[in-house]
Amino acid sequence: MATTTDVNASTNATNAAENAPSRIIKIKSNDDQIFEIDQGVVEQSSTIKTLAELVxxxxxxxxxxxxxxxxxxxxxxxxxxxxxxxTPESAEEEEDDDPNKDIYEPKRSDDISEWDQNFIKQFTVSEGTLFDVIMAANYLGxxxxxxxxxxxxxxxxxxKSSTEVRELFHISYDPPGEGINAPEAIEAQAGTVPTTQNSDATGPSPQPDPMNH
Incomplete structure (x- = not known):
């Protein structure tokens, strides 16, 4: 049975841990700007957390x-x-234990919080910043x-249709037989491929090996 002294000691240790100053770590962007982050931020990035633990x-x-x-x-x-x-790990583990769960069922995309929706609105497709933040989040874990x-x-x-998606993300596409896929364009591109055949040799020029591209 725990004594009053033991309970008080445990409480004091907990309070001391909660009141302890958070460790501050500096991170530097690729254009040399430095940011100071505390342990709460570090814990959310597996990349930064690993680097901080290793070094x-x-x-x-x-x-x-x-x-x-x-x-x-x-x-x-x-x-x-x-x-x-x-942290959402416990909820994910409970879902994984569900024998009736369809493993191929797509995850929801309508559960973004209001704060997160407002946050992500500052990044756009037209400026490419939306993809920048997605790639950065992936890199940082x-x-x-x-x-x-x-x-x-x-x-x-x-x-949206495929055409609307291409317009939204500024993806150029030439249908078969048009643009870069037109026969004359294909022939012109093939004609620019250098070969090792002697200029005095007869017979058709060797075709470029597609496995070398």
Whole structure:
């Protein structure tokens, strides 16, 4: 049976841990801008967490060569907002234990919180920043932000035709027989491929090997 002294000691230890100053880590974007983040932010990025554990960084910033400051800044803001959120691992484990669950059933894309919706609106397809933040979230290992970005893309293309999707994402496409797929264009491209055949040799020129491209 625990004594009053034991209970008080346990309570004091818990309070001391909660009141202990959070560890501050510096991270640096690929354009040399430095951001200071606390442990709550670090925990959300598997990349930063791993680097911080492997290297005694001290006061030296952790370089993140794949992320520019204009994207890293908002990501730090996102992580600061969510650092006290409950981790979703337990809920995912419960779902995985469901024998009636269809493993091929697509995940929902309509459960983005209002704050996250407003956050992701600052990134656009036209400027390419929406894809920048998705790639950065993937590189940094921030699963929640990656999910928000991918769900946003899914919602944008839902119900649209292939033509509308190409226009939305500025994807150029030439139908068969037109544009770069026209016979004359194909012949012109084939004619630019250098060969090793002697200019005095007779017979047809060897065709370029597609396996070498």
């Amino acid at each position: 005694d960084v001290g006061d030296v910033p952790i370089p993140l060569p794949n992320v520019k400051a204009s994207i890293l800044g908002p990501i730090v803001e996102y992580c600061n907002h969510h650092k006290n959120d409950q 921030i699963k929640t932000l990656l999910a928000v970005g991918c769900k946003t893309i899914a919602n944008m293309v839902r119900g």
